[in-house]
Amino acid sequence: MLITGRAVQGVGNGGTILMIEMILCDLVPLRDRERSTAIIFGVFGIVSSLDPFIGGAIVEGAT
Known part of the structure; x- marks a missing residue:
């Protein structure tokens, strides 16, 4: 599932x-x-370099 997700992400990013x-x-x-x-x-x-930190902060703060 992770490999497929990364493949979809790569195609979207390339597009x-x-x-x-x-x-x-x-x-x-x-x-x-x-x-x-x-x-x-x-x-x-x-x-792109700040995205993981912002995503992590959102996930940490979500209930």
């Missing part, structure tokens, strides 16, 4: 990254694209 790239390529001019990509994936990386 999210793909959609972000597609939308970014449509909306942002080529000159500004590298800066926009760095900002978006920087925020994505910070949130």
